Amino acid sequence: MTVRPRLIPVLLLKHGMIVRSQLFKVHQVIGNPMSTVQRFSDWNVDELIILDISRGEAGHDLRRDDLQQQYLGNTALDVLREISKVCFMPLTFGGRIRAISDVEERLAAGADKVTLNTAALENPAFLQQAARRFGSQCIVASIDARCTATGWEVFAEGGRRSTGREVVQWAKEVETLGAGEIFLNSIDQDGSGQGYDLALVRAVTAAVSIPVIACGGVGRYDHFPTAILAGNAAAAAAANIFHFFELSYSHGKQACLAEEIPMRPVGLGSQFLRREPEYDRPYEDGRIAKRLHQAETGNYGAAQPRATDHPSIRWCTACVYPSISAAPMEFDDQGVCTGCQMAQVKAQIPASEWRRRRDLLGELLEQYRCREGSRYDVVVAVSGGKDSYFQVHVLKEEFGLNPLLVTYDGNNWTEVGWRNMVRMREAFGVDHVLIRPSVMTLKKLNRLGFTVMGDMNWHAHVGIMTAPMKVATQHQIPLVFYGEHGYLDLCGQFSMDDFPEVTYRDRLEHFARGYEWTYFVGRDGLTAQDMAPWKYPTDAEMLALDLRGIFLGNYVYWEANEHIKLVTERYGFEVSHEPFDRTYRTMSNLDDMHENGVHDYLKYIKFGYGRATDHTCKDIRAGLMSREKAISLVNHYDPIKPRDLQRWLSYVGMDEDEFDRIADTFRDPRVWRMEAGQWIKDGLIGFDA
Structure with missing residues (x-):
């Protein structure tokens, strides 16, 4: 029987948190693993690989009392047990495996397979023993490869230690020892977004008969099929790209199916797979x-x-x-936070690169500009603040678009803030939609948000990320613009080269803290109808429209202290x-x-x-x-x-x-x-x- 090629997301787990990786060195926290795994379950992915890359004994940092998803343990096994509760796909787990008992514990905690890397390099007999004990189908040999002056070399300890082993020879050896599969990761390509090292993939697949999973370097969906068609890999895997874009797995699958790769189709909107979390009401x-x-x-x-x-x-x-x-x-290691690290990267971006990004923005806008039957080119999410003015200025005055402005009204305006917001329609000559939920509902959500998560503004955080996307769906406008990516700016969650977009997972985990609108139904008399303003478009609606939430700060140099000068002088913005x-x-x-x-x-x-x-x-x-x-x-x-x-x-x-x-x-x-x-x-x- 022919085994279908697979598309596999990879999650990197560091001290209990999912991280983005660059060259195996820079790690930026994406968020908690449970919401990410739940999202993958929504998409019915082929398989999932989770690698624990933690160093030292530091525990996870999810014991925050304002988060809906929490767990009390502080080891990788504790995380794995929680993940397994929401994981409905084959799961491979790797990291910190040194003994047969480690393999047993991970399988008992919910893993279907384990990956062996450093332990197998230090003691090849251990890999052989594990394969005999648990079966080759359960053992995946992980190979981290780097190109050196002498060729591709295998590195251990998360890419930190040279082993002197040649990649192809080591791949042959792990097959002989009983590994049922090879997970091949390019250190050089990691986080680059430039695509797989296809020469490396081809060299390994030509040398072994067991399946090879290619990983490292995916930045576009059309990179996925190349691993299989040009690299002869049995599966295409990636980590970072699945954190950046909405419905990324579905789009990746579509890219592979478009190249006639016989993969399992991905289905959205199944009545058996509910996207919104189901809460244990008594608990x-x-x-x-x-x-x-x-x-x-x-x-x-x-x-x-x-x-x-x-x-x-x-x-x-x-x-x-x-x-x-x-x-x-x-x-x-010098105690500098990722926010400062990414700010340094941003400061070093030359003017030529900002011009290139501006050209990319222009190409994107032309691709989506005013589809037939639509009056508007884009939706712009605005609060009436300085960033809102700057966004509309760029999109309307510099790119000549006709935007529809959408504002979520949380009923907490300052007097000057209300004046700024109302003035936008006249200042720019545009249409402006205000989403104004019932004040009674807002008061209830204020109290509930404060009591449940210590944040009375849950309604505003989620409303801001929901209302513009809902209006865009209703008007069939595929592009929604926000200003800067807050977490990239504050804490360096992503690289400046990632171009992250709005996603349901990010909205639920970070803006909503894991509390979806369904959590509040039935509390303080609130009904599903009351919560309608906070209901996000369905996955099927978003895929059909190709709905995208774009952060303008990825394409245009962003500095609030400079923006304020422009918007006050040109548009009368008030501080x-x-x-x-x-x-x-x-x-x-x-x-x-x-x-x-x-x-x-x-x-x-x-x-x-x-x-x-x-x-x-x-x-x-x-x-x-x-x-x-x-x-x-x-x-x-x-x-x-x-x-x-x-x-x-x-x-x-x-x-x-x-x-x-x-x-x-x-x-x-x-x-x-x-x-x-x-x-x-x-x-x-x-x-x-």
Whole structure:
């Protein structure tokens, strides 16, 4: 029987979090593995490979009390057990396997196969023993290859150690030892987006008779079929691309099927595969009741791990971000965060590259410009802020498009923010749609969001990422534009060469914290009809329209301090006439008074830092502020309890004592400790708090 070629996503697991990889060296946190695996299950993928690339004994960082998906263990096995609960596809798991007992544990935890790399290189007999014990079909030999002066060489320990072994010879040897499959990864191509090393793939496939999985370098969907057609691989695998784009697996499959590769077709919208999470209602009710009981009794510590159970917090040595940041972040060996690393990369992009990106944007716009029957070229998601003005300026005035502006109205406007938003229609001569949910529904979601996840603005975060996509679907407009990718800018989640787009997974995991609209149905009298503004387009609708959410910052140089000059001088944009309580900037978040206020204060309560940290880090990276000045501003602004809290309390009918008691249940023990009846936290290392 002929085995069909496969398309295989690869997830890299580092200390319990999924990471993006570049040359096996730079790792940027994408998010938690469960939501990603659930998304792959939605797509009915052929197979999944998960590689644990953790170093040292540091545990995972998913014990955040504001996330819906959590687990209590801190080992790769704990993560694997949780993943297996949502994984409905063949699963291969690798990393930290040194003994037969390690293989047994991973298979018992939910893996169908295991990959062996360093252990097999150090002791080839171990691979042979594992194949005899569990069967060749269960053992995958992982080969990390790098091109050297003498040819392709095998590297061990995640690409860090040279072995002196030649790749093709080692591939023949692992086949003889009993491996049932080879997972071949090119270190040189990793994260490049330039395509597979086809010469490497062909050399290995020609030398062995067992299936070879090719990996490393995919940046476009049309790279996938080349691994099979030009490289003779049995499967095409990739990691990064599946994090960047909506319905990426479906598009990858379509590229292979278009080349007449006999793969399993991918189906979307199955009645048996529900995209939205299904929540354990009794369990979730219990979590809420427990929190309210803690707030009432003041017994916060009993339900939280001790601070000594967690890794110590450290701060970026270049900016002032802490390692517990709400945005996913990694640090290099010099203690520099990925946000600063990517800012350095961005600063080194020459003007010629920005011109090339602008040309790419022009090609993209021409490809999608005003389809027949549609009045509008693109949808632009706008809040009425400085970035909104800049987006519309670029797309309408510089590229000559007719955009439809879409705004989610969370009912928290500042006066100047409302004026800016209303002025956009006249300033640019465009149509503007406002999505304005029921105020009663908004009040309920404010209270529920605060109680469930310590964030009253769940409705706004999810609404902003939902309303423009819904309107685009209704009007059959395939392109939706947002400004900059927030996590790329703040924490360096992606490379500047990745061009990430809006995805349902990113919306659910990061913007919604794992709480989909379905979570709130039946709570406080809310119905499915009430939650309609937060329902995302279906996968089938998005695929049929080829709906894409584009971040303009990937194509156009983005610097807020420069944008503000243009939009104030040309379009009359107004900054705040009075300073915010919690940050020195007066040009940001004017559409929602609570973003810079009580919502941000809750971030401080949870993680020990706030908006002033965000803004100073941006200004440090832009060369506008010293780290010493930033520390002074952070220590002044971050602890302030803002005035707008009183508006919010009146809005939802809550008193300040109740607010404080519930907020205190979200304090992370890595940050906060109780001393003499007072909450205490450490300041930046080496400086007074």
